[in-house]
Every structure is written in C-alpha cells, then in structure tokens.
Amino acid sequence: MAPNDSTASEGGTGGTAVRRRAARYIVPVAVAGVAAATIGLVPALASTGDPDLPEITAQQLIEKIAASDTQQLSGTVRISTDLGLPSLGGLAGSFSQGSGPGEGGSSADPKAKLTELASGTHTLRIAADGPDRQRVSLLEDAAEYSLIRNGDEVWAYDSGSNQAYHATQKGAADKHRGAEEHGRPAPPPESVPTTPKALAEQVLEAAGPTTSVTVDGTARIAGRDAYKLVVKPKQSGSTVGSVTVAVDAENGVPLKFTLLPSGGGKAVVDAGFTRVDFTKPAASSFTFTPPKGTEVTEADDAEAGRTAEGPQGLGILPGFGAEGHEKAEGLKGVEEPKVIGEGWNAVAEITVPGGIGLPSKASDDDDVPAEARQFLDALGDRVNGKFGTGTVFKTRLINVLMTENGKVYIGAVTPDTLVRTADRAS
Structure with a gap:
C-alpha cells in the first residue's frame, strides 16, 4: 500500500x-x-x-x-x-x-x-x-x-x-x-x-x-x-x-x-x-507442578533478603561498595523525578540524596570494580556545562547524564539534547 x-x-x-x-x-x-x-x-x-x-x-x-x-x-x-x-x-x-x-x-x-x-x-x-x-x-x-x-x-x-x-x-x-x-x-x-x-x-x-x-x-x-x-x-x-x-x-x-x-x-x-x-x-x-527435586523459592522472603543485603547491583557505582551501604540507605529518601520538557524530548531529572555522584571518569575511582570501570568508560563520555562536569552513558535508545554533584538526567534523547536540557535546568 x-x-x-x-x-x-x-x-x-x-x-x-x-x-x-x-x-x-x-x-x-x-x-x-x-x-x-x-x-x-x-x-x-x-x-x-x-x-x-x-x-x-x-x-x-x-x-x-x-x-x-x-x-x-x-x-x-x-x-x-x-x-x-x-x-x-x-x-x-x-x-x-x-x-x-x-x-x-x-x-x-x-x-x-x-x-x-x-x-x-x-x-x-x-x-x-x-x-x-x-x-x-x-x-x-x-x-x-x-x-x-x-x-x-x-x-x-x-x-x-x-x-x-x-x-x-x-x-x-x-x-x-x-x-x-x-x-x-x-x-x-x-x-x-x-x-x-x-x-x-x-x-x-x-x-x-x-x-x-x-x-x-x-x-x-x-x-x-x-x-x-x-x-x-x-x-x-x-x-x-x-x-x-x-x-x-x-x-x-x-x-x-x-x-x-x-x-x-x-x-x-x-x-x-x-x-x-x-x-x-x-x-x-x-498448570504447573514442580518436577521432583526442584528447589522452590517462595515469594515472601527474597525481598527481605534483598533488603538485608542492600540494593543489588549498586556495588559497581562509587559509594556503593561493600563499605558504602550507609550511602545506599540514603537512596530511600530520593525525591520523585522532575520531568523537564515534553513529548519525545522529555527528560527525567533525579536528585540523589547526599549529592552522591560519579567521578569525572569511572577509572579514576578505586571503589569501582575493574569490570565495571571498563564497562562504564566504554559507555561514557565526559561532558561539561552549566551543571558542572558529568558523564553521559549512551545506548541507541536511552541516554543518561550523571553529574559529579549528584544530579541524574535520563531520556530517550540524543546526548546533545540531554546536555542542553541539563544546562537549562541548572
């Protein structure tokens, strides 16, 4: 047609x-x-x-x-x-x-x-x-x-x-x-x-x-x-x-x-x-019946287990290693995201409690595991603007700007659009 x-x-x-x-x-x-x-x-x-x-x-x-x-x-x-x-x-x-x-x-x-x-x-x-x-x-x-x-x-x-x-x-x-x-x-x-x-x-x-x-x-x-x-x-x-x-x-x-x-x-x-x-x-x-010998996990305890262990996967970020749980606890007070812009160019701004941010380059932080440093550096580009210094982590669909002062900007927008949005919000 x-x-x-x-x-x-x-x-x-x-x-x-x-x-x-x-x-x-x-x-x-x-x-x-x-x-x-x-x-x-x-x-x-x-x-x-x-x-x-x-x-x-x-x-x-x-x-x-x-x-x-x-x-x-x-x-x-x-x-x-x-x-x-x-x-x-x-x-x-x-x-x-x-x-x-x-x-x-x-x-x-x-x-x-x-x-x-x-x-x-x-x-x-x-x-x-x-x-x-x-x-x-x-x-x-x-x-x-x-x-x-x-x-x-x-x-x-x-x-x-x-x-x-x-x-x-x-x-x-x-x-x-x-x-x-x-x-x-x-x-x-x-x-x-x-x-x-x-x-x-x-x-x-x-x-x-x-x-x-x-x-x-x-x-x-x-x-x-x-x-x-x-x-x-x-x-x-x-x-x-x-x-x-x-x-x-x-x-x-x-x-x-x-x-x-x-x-x-x-x-x-x-x-x-x-x-x-x-x-x-x-x-x-x-219908489902577990086969003989299956290890069955019931749903009510894993959340308690996960809560006791702290947020999963955050160990790759600065401040969230084995000795950074007190900072992780601060995430409980994170504010609702602020939406900047409209339509397809809408960007969510998140303020991390306590101003926890990323260093200008992940490889500069000894608290980040080696595998995580390689992954983050491969994804990220260092950028500067009115918001200060930050790193843009890129995919083909969603891009994320994490600043050193604890602001995070997320959207299905190009890196340039993301940086301009962060500048307008600063």
Missing part, C-alpha cells in the same frame, strides 16, 4: 520439591490503555504486492486496537533487541552477586531472568486465556524458562537450574495497599513487555501533540493480513526515529512491533509473531 501522508497529534506442588521463602513478585497482568488525540483521517491506499485490504484511517486503526477483545491466543514471538551496549563480560557477575541460590535469590526469579530480553535475539512461546491465565516461555539452547499465571497462583521455572519461583497475586495486592496506607506511592505492576501488543500500547499511550501517527501500507505477518501503523516524533532531538506496528486487519491485535532509531541502522527493538492462533489454548498450558 502507498504511504499515507496524513499526520496527527498523534499449579500446585509435587515430588520432593524443596521450598524457600523469598520476595513478592507481580506478574504482568495488563498494560495501560491506548490513548490518542487527533489522528490523520486520510485512508491508506492499496498497491501491488501487499494484501488488498479496505481503506482505513489512523484514527480507525487505533480505535480497532483499543476495541480489540481478543483474550485467547497462542503462538511464537521472535524478539530482537539492540541497544548498542558493549559486552558486559565479567560485569554480569557484579550485578548478580547476592541473587543466586543460597544467597536470598533464585535463578528462576522473573525480575532477573526477563532482563535477558534487553539484548540479543530470543524466541518466546506465549499463551493467554483471559486476564487471569497467561504463560510466557523463553526458549534457550538446552533449556526453557517459563512464567505461568493461573488465577492467583504464579509460577516461574528454570529447567536449566531446576529451580522454581512461586508467588500469589493476593500477596502483591496486599503490598500495593500497604504502600498507599503509609502515604507512599503504590508500586506499579512490574512488567516486561513480551508481546507486540504490550509494546504497542505503551507507545500509543504516549501519543500527543508532538507525535505523527499514520497508516503506511499493509503487510502479511504470521499468515495474517495486517495494516501498518507508523508513529513518529515531530520533534528533533529524540533517539526514536519511528515505531511501526503491524495490526491484524480482522481483530485489531498488534502482530509486529519495530522501533527504528533516529540515528539509522537496524531496529532497536523488533518483536513479532512468527506463528499465531486465536483459538482457546489447552488448559494444561496454565
């Missing part, structure tokens, strides 16, 4: 499973609703080689996504992520210390396992039967990791280590209410978007006057006819070039999500179904 040049503002236990207590975990249940303002009303036009579908406007296509009531599906998703990060090397061990078996954690803990989706190419098998039954399985070379929700019961199982993680949704709800009763912001549901739909809804939720939304042709995805919805920033300075969402022409389910960087090159995120079936999955997809 030819481009549309209209733009817009937009189960139980079994065997001899060994149980341990650990931290509460909230499995992804729902993603925020789709929001869009005035969408271009010029319909997409058919062209040779693409599925010949009825004309549709961007407004109508977004309404189709929002109105989709498809709650039963199964299939295979291929997701590739390239943030442009250097190899972690030995640094990975620095982050994982204190979170392994016998140290208050589990290799099956979803908080740690699903972060693997932040880089490389992965294959997922997914299944859903309404809002209370979902399964996501991460397929690995010689093992499989599965995250299963069946009503209030949540299980995660790592076949490679024969470890399981168990939690209940009721415990998560109690934690949510407890935070509100003590006058603290309730913690948001912890989620890692693993489907094109979840990714698409997060982008469309943010659509506003700084966004162009158009229909730009059709495609064939996993054997299904689809329209292509293209979302682009109207502002310069964003690291996001465009987001393309292939939407099932029949039921409005996003089938593929592609985020291209403004700097060019291959996609930062490319996630799409290679196989999809919209019939009801078998009930057995959502």
Whole structure:
C-alpha cells in the first residue's frame, strides 16, 4: 500500500520439591490503555504486492486496537533487541552477586531472568486465556524458562537450574495497599513487555501533540493480513526515529512491533509473531507442578533478603561498595523525578540524596570494580556545562547524564539534547 501522508497529534506442588521463602513478585497482568488525540483521517491506499485490504484511517486503526477483545491466543514471538551496549563480560557477575541460590535469590526469579530480553535475539512461546491465565516461555539452547499465571497462583521455572519461583497475586495486592496506607506511592505492576501488543500500547499511550501517527501500507505477518501503523516524533532531538506496528486487519491485535532509531541502522527493538492462533489454548498450558527435586523459592522472603543485603547491583557505582551501604540507605529518601520538557524530548531529572555522584571518569575511582570501570568508560563520555562536569552513558535508545554533584538526567534523547536540557535546568 502507498504511504499515507496524513499526520496527527498523534499449579500446585509435587515430588520432593524443596521450598524457600523469598520476595513478592507481580506478574504482568495488563498494560495501560491506548490513548490518542487527533489522528490523520486520510485512508491508506492499496498497491501491488501487499494484501488488498479496505481503506482505513489512523484514527480507525487505533480505535480497532483499543476495541480489540481478543483474550485467547497462542503462538511464537521472535524478539530482537539492540541497544548498542558493549559486552558486559565479567560485569554480569557484579550485578548478580547476592541473587543466586543460597544467597536470598533464585535463578528462576522473573525480575532477573526477563532482563535477558534487553539484548540479543530470543524466541518466546506465549499463551493467554483471559486476564487471569497467561504463560510466557523463553526458549534457550538446552533449556526453557517459563512464567505461568493461573488465577492467583504464579509460577516461574528454570529447567536449566531446576529451580522454581512461586508467588500469589493476593500477596502483591496486599503490598500495593500497604504502600498507599503509609502515604507512599503504590508500586506499579512490574512488567516486561513480551508481546507486540504490550509494546504497542505503551507507545500509543504516549501519543500527543508532538507525535505523527499514520497508516503506511499493509503487510502479511504470521499468515495474517495486517495494516501498518507508523508513529513518529515531530520533534528533533529524540533517539526514536519511528515505531511501526503491524495490526491484524480482522481483530485489531498488534502482530509486529519495530522501533527504528533516529540515528539509522537496524531496529532497536523488533518483536513479532512468527506463528499465531486465536483459538482457546489447552488448559494444561496454565498448570504447573514442580518436577521432583526442584528447589522452590517462595515469594515472601527474597525481598527481605534483598533488603538485608542492600540494593543489588549498586556495588559497581562509587559509594556503593561493600563499605558504602550507609550511602545506599540514603537512596530511600530520593525525591520523585522532575520531568523537564515534553513529548519525545522529555527528560527525567533525579536528585540523589547526599549529592552522591560519579567521578569525572569511572577509572579514576578505586571503589569501582575493574569490570565495571571498563564497562562504564566504554559507555561514557565526559561532558561539561552549566551543571558542572558529568558523564553521559549512551545506548541507541536511552541516554543518561550523571553529574559529579549528584544530579541524574535520563531520556530517550540524543546526548546533545540531554546536555542542553541539563544546562537549562541548572
């Protein structure tokens, strides 16, 4: 189809499973609703080689996504992520210390396992039967990791280590209410978007006057006819070039999500179904019994263990080593981030309590482990401005400026935009 040049503002236990207590975990249940303002009303036009579908406007296509009531599906998703990060090397061990078996954690803990989706190419098998039954399985070379929700019961199982993680949704709800009763912001549901739909809804939720939304042709995805919805920033300075969402022409389910960087090159995120079936999955997809000999971590104790050990992974930063826990404790008083700018150029400013900052170069600080110094120096560029001196840590999507005086600026903006924003805020 030819481009549309209209733009817009937009189960139980079994065997001899060994149980341990650990931290509460909230499995992804729902993603925020789709929001869009005035969408271009010029319909997409058919062209040779693409599925010949009825004309549709961007407004109508977004309404189709929002109105989709498809709650039963199964299939295979291929997701590739390239943030442009250097190899972690030995640094990975620095982050994982204190979170392994016998140290208050589990290799099956979803908080740690699903972060693997932040880089490389992965294959997922997914299944859903309404809002209370979902399964996501991460397929690995010689093992499989599965995250299963069946009503209030949540299980995660790592076949490679024969470890399981168990939690209940009721415990998560109690934690949510407890935070509100003590006058603290309730913690948001912890989620890692693993489907094109979840990714698409997060982008469309943010659509506003700084966004162009158009229909730009059709495609064939996993054997299904689809329209292509293209979302682009109207502002310069964003690291996001465009987001393309292939939407099932029949039921409005996003089938593929592609985020291209403004700097060019291959996609930062490319996630799409290679196989999809919209019939009801078998009930057995959502049941789980730990195999004999599985080490089971229960969800209520790991958080206590993590709290006792201090913030995980912060040992790589100055002031957060084995002797820097008193500074880490100060993070409990961190202020809510201040948002500077709007739309795609919005930057979050965070003030670290006590003015804890990074040295001008990580390699100048003896408290930083060698692997961390190499990693941080590979990522960072020293910069100066009205804010003083700092280091910009770069990826292809998110950039972070950490200053020596304890200010942190984060956004999906170019390093130059980030520095200019910090200057304006100083």
